[in-house]
Amino acid sequence: MGFLAYVLKRLALLGLVLLGVSLVVFLILRGMPGVDPLAAYIPPGLPVSPEALARLRQDLHLDEPLLVQYLYYVSDLLRGDWGHSRTAAQPVLDALLGRLPATIELAVCAVVLSVGIGVPAGILAAVRRDRAADIAVRIVSITGVSFPVFWLGIILQLVFFYALGQLGLPNLPSRGRVGDEVALLHPLGPVTGLYVVDSLVRGNLTFFVSAVRHLVLPAFTLSLIGLAVVVRIMRASMLEVLRQDYILLARSKGLPARIIIVRHALRNAITPVLTTAGTTLGILLGGAVVVETVFSWPGMGRLAAQGILNNDSVLVVGFTLFVATMMVLVNLVVDILYAVVDPRVRY
Amino acid sequence: MNLPRLRMAVQVVLVALAVVVAVGVAGAAPDTLIWDIAAGPQYVDPVMGTAAQANVTVLQNVYERLVWYDGASTQPIPWLASGWEVKDGGRRYVFKLRKGIKFHDGSELDATAVKFSFDRAVLIDDPTGIGSFFPTGTAAPGILKGAWEFSKAFGAGKDYSQAAVDKYMAAGAVKVVDPQTVEFNLAQPYGAFITDLATFMGSIVPSSYVAKHWSKPTDPAKGYVTGVTAGQRDDWMLYNASGTGPYILDKFDKATANVVLKANPNYWGGPAGKIKPKLQTVIVRATLDQATRLLNLKAGAVDIADISTAAIFDVIDKKKWLDDGKIEPVVPGVSVPGPFPWLTLYFAKMNLKIKNPDGSAAAFQPFQDARVRKAFASALDTADIRRNVFNGFAQPIAWGLTPAQFGYDPGVKASYAFNPDQARKLLLEAGKDAGFGPDKPKDLVVIYNAAAPWQGYIATQVSANINKLNVGLKLDVKALSFSEYVNSWRSQLTGFSIHSTFSLTADPNSWLSAFGTSAGFWARTNSYNNARADELYTRQFQALDPKQRAKLISELMQVVNDDVLWVWIGAATAYGQPTFNPNVLRSSVKGFYYNPTYQGFYFPALWKE
Numbered sequence: 001m002g003f004l005a006y007v008l009k010r011l012a013l014l015g016l017v018l019l020g021v022s023l024v025v026f027l028i029l030r031g032m033p034g035v036d037p038l039a040a041y042i043p044p045g046l047p048v049s050p051e052a053l054a055r056l057r058q059d060l061h062l063d064e065p066l067l068v069q070y071l072y073y074v075s076d077l078l079r080g081d082w083g084h085s086r087t088a089a090q091p092v093l094d095a096l097l098g099r100l101p102a103t104i105e106l107a108v109c110a111v112v113l114s115v116g117i118g119v120p121a122g123i124l125a126a127v128r129r130d131r132a133a134d135i136a137v138r139i140v141s142i143t144g145v146s147f148p149v150f151w152l153g154i155i156l157q158l159v160f161f162y163a164l165g166q167l168g169l170p171n172l173p174s175r176g177r178v179g180d181e182v183a184l185l186h187p188l189g190p191v192t193g194l195y196v197v198d199s200l201v202r203g204n205l206t207f208f209v210s211a212v213r214h215l216v217l218p219a220f221t222l223s224l225i226g227l228a229v230v231v232r233i234m235r236a237s238m239l240e241v242l243r244q245d246y247i248l249l250a251r252s253k254g255l256p257a258r259i260i261i262v263r264h265a266l267r268n269a270i271t272p273v274l275t276t277a278g279t280t281l282g283i284l285l286g287g288a289v290v291v292e293t294v295f296s297w298p299g300m301g302r303l304a305a306q307g308i309l310n311n312d313s314v315l316v317v318g319f320t321l322f323v324a325t326m327m328v329l330v331n332l333v334v335d336i337l338y339a340v341v342d343p344r345v346r347y
Numbered sequence: 348m349n350l351p352r353l354r355m356a357v358q359v360v361l362v363a364l365a366v367v368v369a370v371g372v373a374g375a376a377p378d379t380l381i382w383d384i385a386a387g388p389q390y391v392d393p394v395m396g397t398a399a400q401a402n403v404t405v406l407q408n409v410y411e412r413l414v415w416y417d418g419a420s421t422q423p424i425p426w427l428a429s430g431w432e433v434k435d436g437g438r439r440y441v442f443k444l445r446k447g448i449k450f451h452d453g454s455e456l457d458a459t460a461v462k463f464s465f466d467r468a469v470l471i472d473d474p475t476g477i478g479s480f481f482p483t484g485t486a487a488p489g490i491l492k493g494a495w496e497f498s499k500a501f502g503a504g505k506d507y508s509q510a511a512v513d514k515y516m517a518a519g520a521v522k523v524v525d526p527q528t529v530e531f532n533l534a535q536p537y538g539a540f541i542t543d544l545a546t547f548m549g550s551i552v553p554s555s556y557v558a559k560h561w562s563k564p565t566d567p568a569k570g571y572v573t574g575v576t577a578g579q580r581d582d583w584m585l586y587n588a589s590g591t592g593p594y595i596l597d598k599f600d601k602a603t604a605n606v607v608l609k610a611n612p613n614y615w616g617g618p619a620g621k622i623k624p625k626l627q628t629v630i631v632r633a634t635l636d637q638a639t640r641l642l643n644l645k646a647g648a649v650d651i652a653d654i655s656t657a658a659i660f661d662v663i664d665k666k667k668w669l670d671d672g673k674i675e676p677v678v679p680g681v682s683v684p685g686p687f688p689w690l691t692l693y694f695a696k697m698n699l700k701i702k703n704p705d706g707s708a709a710a711f712q713p714f715q716d717a718r719v720r721k722a723f724a725s726a727l728d729t730a731d732i733r734r735n736v737f738n739g740f741a742q743p744i745a746w747g748l749t750p751a752q753f754g755y756d757p758g759v760k761a762s763y764a765f766n767p768d769q770a771r772k773l774l775l776e777a778g779k780d781a782g783f784g785p786d787k788p789k790d791l792v793v794i795y796n797a798a799a800p801w802q803g804y805i806a807t808q809v810s811a812n813i814n815k816l817n818v819g820l821k822l823d824v825k826a827l828s829f830s831e832y833v834n835s836w837r838s839q840l841t842g843f844s845i846h847s848t849f850s851l852t853a854d855p856n857s858w859l860s861a862f863g864t865s866a867g868f869w870a871r872t873n874s875y876n877n878a879r880a881d882e883l884y885t886r887q888f889q890a891l892d893p894k895q896r897a898k899l900i901s902e903l904m905q906v907v908n909d910d911v912l913w914v915w916i917g918a919a920t921a922y923g924q925p926t927f928n929p930n931v932l933r934s935s936v937k938g939f940y941y942n943p944t945y946q947g948f949y950f951p952a953l954w955k956e
Contacts, residue, residue, distance in 0.1 A: 032828075032830070032831075036830055036831075036833060036834030036837065036838065037830070039829065039830040039833040039834060039837075040830065051503075052499060052500050052501070055499065086389075087389065088389070088601070089389040089390045089395075089585055090601070098601060098602050099602050102602065154638045154639075154642075157638070157639060157642055158642065161642065161646065161648075162642050162645065162646050165646050165648070166646065174639055174642055174643055174646075174648070175383075175632070175634055175636075175639050175643070176603065176605075176632065177603070180381065180605075180607075180630050180632070181376075183598075184597075184598075184607060184628070293635045293636050294636045294638070294639060295636075295639070296603075296632070296633065296634045296635060296636065296639060298600075298602040298603035298604070302635060305635060306386070306635065309386075309635075311798065311829040311830075313829075313830065
């Protein structure tokens with residue numbers, strides 16, 4: 001099968017997957033027995049007349065059979081009408097897209113940190129197998145991933161924001177994407193919505209430094225979700241490769257260890273890490289709810305958390321659909337990237 | 348791996364990190380106030396209803412009303428108006444406006460702006476906002492003339508066509524007499540009209556500013572007047588504002604839900620000409636996480652933070668508060684305002700007509716017997732709930748009004764008190780008629796919203812207390828998802844449920860209607876119908892004399908209490924909204940005073956030392 005045919009096949013499958021996801025989220029929104037779908041649209045304490053409720057039922061086609069309702073729902077989704085969020089006071093799709101850059105910036109940084117720390121650590125563990133460095137790397141990475149991120153986030157705030165500040169030392173911010181004063185005195189016009197990139201493009205150095213400072217704690221906290229997996233996969237993959245005959249050959253040729261590891265072993269061992277990093281990125285794009293909430297990071301995750309607190313199921317369901325879409329897309333991109341990284345992969 | 352290289356890479360990262368950290372966090376300037384709020388504003392259009400403290404706070408600092416409150420007083424005084432006259436037995440109000448007041452966009456305050464503001468509120472008719480409660484009114488004939496007939500959300504309106512808009516405009520609800528005089532024509536006398544004008548729903552917006560950012564509807568089926576499309580939200584005004592108030596909305600970031608307010612350098616100074624904002628910048632930051640807000644407050648990085656009542660003992664001394672009722676901060680440099688009567692209520696309701704899911708009446712209707720209702724009310728230890736669920740931030744009440752409201756009468760008596768023996772006696776008697784008893788046990792479900800654990804505590808308590816009595820009623824507690832919970836009580840599928848509610852104004856009208864009238868929001872989900880209560884409600888609605896109105900309200904409250912439909916659990920007393928998040932201040936913030944009608948801070952009163 002050619003590359004193009006493969007991509008087309010995957011795109012067709014993607015459509016089916018999304019149809020399945022839309023059916024599930026639709027049933028959560030409308031099809032649960034005993035659940036009044038109107039509750040999602042009107043706050044419970046609102047004195048709306050029974051006539052107005054009846055009109056809303058009609059507008060939402062709630063008296064039609066479930067299948068007909070689903071067809072209306074899918075047709076609305078395809079037209080970009082994902083419903084209106086009470087929480088964001090905006091259409092759901094606009095609200096999610098508006099917060100997407102913040103989430104992308106955080107998730108990408110977290111994955112870069114996961115890979116940037118995890119790959120060297122995994123290599124080190126493999127090369128020094130069963131020695132002190134290996135054991136230390138494994139303990140640290142497993143411990144890191146075992147801590148709940150909300151707890152770790154708070155501890156990092158406590159140390160790097162509160163304790164340093166109390167000691168009169170420079171500290172890191174506890175919340176937000178950029179300092180309040182910086183946002184007021186050095187505002188940044190929109191380019192991509194990625195603050196670190198935009199501030200560089202605009203040459204706004206004050207904004208850049210503030211944005212990076214605000215990124216450190218949440219990105220590090222979030223990176224721990226993927227870090228342990230990257231370390232373990234890198235280590236296992238590296239050990240596997242290091243056992244191959246061509247490595248033995250390279251060694252017998254008298255090549256230095258650095259050349260063997262970086263040029264011969266790493267390129268062959270990195271493919272599984274790429275898959276992991278891709279999957280992690282997909283998870284983080286949708287799963288940064290807790291970290292975004294703890295650090296008041298204005299991304300999609302925080303919006304979803306607000307939606308959950310407000311019982312805004314239209315938003316929560318829209319978020320679920322959006323995250324599923326992104327997850328599928330990221331997986332597709334990763335599969336395509338295989339061929340780029342590993343020339344042996346053919347479609 | 349080349350270890351020296353790895354080491355070097357680690358060193359580079361650490362140095363870069365150190366440089367980034369070394370920039371440090373600058374504290375807020377003395378004329379800047381930062382508030383970490385639990386939930387940021389969603390929108391700032393005064394025609395949209397809201398109970399969120401953030402929304403209301405922005406509205407009451409940016410916009411002003413014809414009448415408002417002087418300091419801590421809850422008695423409205425002329426504000427943008429210099430005075431008013433009541434005519435035609437309370438059906439007509441004529442206001443004179445002050446001269447020389449300007450909106451933030453530079454346009455002049457005049458009678459046209461006032462007329463535009465109220466017509467706009469009626470015509471937008473936003474169904475998701477309690478803002479539509481006033482000036483439309485929930486029951487015929489409504490408040491402003493023609494508004495109830497127009498409203499789809501509350502009235503009999505069927506469409507938003509041009510004909511419907513023209514019909515409302517022709518009714519003459521608000522008329523410009525001359526540039527400084529405006530006249531309101533009401534559909535009936537309304538005793539709380541002035542109080543309602545003092546809420547954010549009475550905010551005055553400039554017509555030219557709104558019209559500048561408005562587009563004529565392209566759909567010919569949509570009626571409009573210049574600046575307002577009927578039945579449609581104004582996307583610009585959701586996030587932008589131009590008022591006459593002491594603060595200008597400088598920035599509203601939708602994604603972060605943070606707002607920045609700047610002092611209005613041209614503020615007219617209020618009725619006495621003395622109001623001059625000292626804080627030049629106010630930053631309200633939505634910080635969802637409780638632990639982050641607490642850390643920021645402790646570190647002095649913010650001046651005000653919302654601290655949930657569940658975590659309040661991180662900030663105040665638990666023993667002194669629960670045992671002696673004294674608020675004593677345990678965090679240096681922090682003060683907790685209060686406790687104050689607030690406008691949130693906790694209550695349980697009993698349904699006279701339990702229904703099956705198909706809408707038919709259920710076979711077992713225990714709450715039709717007043718003795719059963721009284722027994723359930725007597726089985727609830729409300730004092731224990733106020734102490735252990737709300738950590739003492741709730742006070743006992745004998746009706747669905749809080750002491751912060753007009754008409755609150757401590758003389759009105761509840762028809763029950765916590766008394767399990769009395770409950771048992773009543774249930775044994777009632778069971779003979781209602782078809783249950785120790786030898787004939789019946790099942791009953793008590794529901795609560797699973798996302799609200801405080802309701803779970805109350806549901807468990809009432810069930811345990813009733814089950815213990817061994818009277819043949821077996822109560823089962825059921826935690827429901829929010830949607831199921833709402834459906835269950837709204838469709839009357841359940842007999843006993845637990846709730847909280849809030850009022851936007853210190854006027855009791857909305858709660859008197861909700862709990863006391865057959866068309867009331869809560870009462871109709873109980874099938875409550877008492878002609879005497881309905882009559883008293885209408886009479887107090889139309890009463891213009893406050894004394895006479897207060898008397899009618901007391902009488903109404905007693906009539907409803909005698910029917911024992913509601914168990915009044917308590918009224919919130921923490922300063923903050925939602926009430927589970929009291930506002931805690933750094934001691935450096937000065938000038939705070941309590942006014943229950945504010946529902947948020949009035950920043951010109953505050954300064955920092």
